Amino acid sequence: MKLVVQVKLLPAPEQAAALDATLRACNAAASTVAATAREIGCYRNYDLRRQAYHRIKTDYGLGAQAAQHVIKKVTDAYAALAANLRAGNYGKPGSRRRHKVEANPIMFRWDAAQPYDARMLSWQHDVGTVSIWTVHGRLKPVAFTGSADQLKAVATHPIGESDLVHRDGMWLLYATVEVDEPQVYEPSGFLGVDMGIANIAYDCDGTRYAGAELNGYRRRQQRLRSRLQHKGTASAKRLLARRRKKEARHAANVNHGIAKSIVIEAARTGRGIAVEKLTGIRDRVRLRKPQRVTLHSWSFQQLGAFLVYKARRAGVPLVEVDPRYTSQTCAGCGYRDKRNRPDQETFHCRSCGVVAHADHNAARNIAARGVVGWGAVNRPHAA
Incomplete structure (x- = not known):
């Protein structure tokens, strides 16, 4: 499997100046290629190379390999843009934002990454x-x-x-x-993990990850963002940019810690990991306005991605299950009713009478679906 490793360069001042000039030239060339691609309607790597390769080598002083990487970077950027348009991430067809994205060429910052x-x-x-x-x-x-x-x-x-x-x-x-990927073992069961707003993760063993303390941190960051956005000065905008990066790093660090703990526990007990499919979570859930800010300020998709790659590195089986009705279904008797959830934290089955934490109950349902999903894929003809 492939992993991305970050190392820090320690260039001398003259070396840093050369690296700076290189990034500026490559990204200026990329913006030129992107404008050419939009103008002629050509987004395939080979075809665009015929149109732009010699020009950017001459005008921007790029080597052969650098010029080819610049062109590929542009075609990859347009492919990502097309995928986002299909997913509706820039609004509905005909909207002002979508029209602006579709009409204008992609522009690259001077310090955008260069392969x-x-x-x-x-x-x-x-x-x-x-x-x-x-x-x-x-x-x-x-x-x-x-x-x-x-x-x-x-x-x-x-x-x-x-x-x-x-x-x-x-x-x-x-x-x-x-890196070498270890052999995935046959699980003796599944550790179900429910992801949510009040608790970032809650497993079927009853372990709660990042609850009240993290939510307090997010609320403080939200209040600070609101004050800075309301102020609107240049210094406030600079502080907003720095705070955004700090909060993103904090979120990534917390997500790494949660994913590592879950994978270690699954490996220690010989179980696999069952998680809910997170695709479309923002469209699927219905929340009050204060909760929407919390939902959009935390990267659930990132936590899911961390779980996937850490599980692969450890050889731990992982399955994604359909999350529908896991919060309304009793993990004990299987009875489903939306009235089983009288409030956010409580699950009270109206059939068997069991009372449990709602996230714990959902995690148990996810674990059971993980067993079924694993068997359907790996033992499809078992009696």
């Missing part, structure tokens, strides 16, 4: 340096650093494409490495 392959970037792991192509020639050596795990990953696994990124004054390389 590098093995011909443009080589690693010297014994001395902790890289040799990297720039518009001012090859830079070598450029020192890099990272955590022990990151350095071990890039030193011991095959490295594929890497991205050069400038973020918050730092130069970073995001390297794609190929």
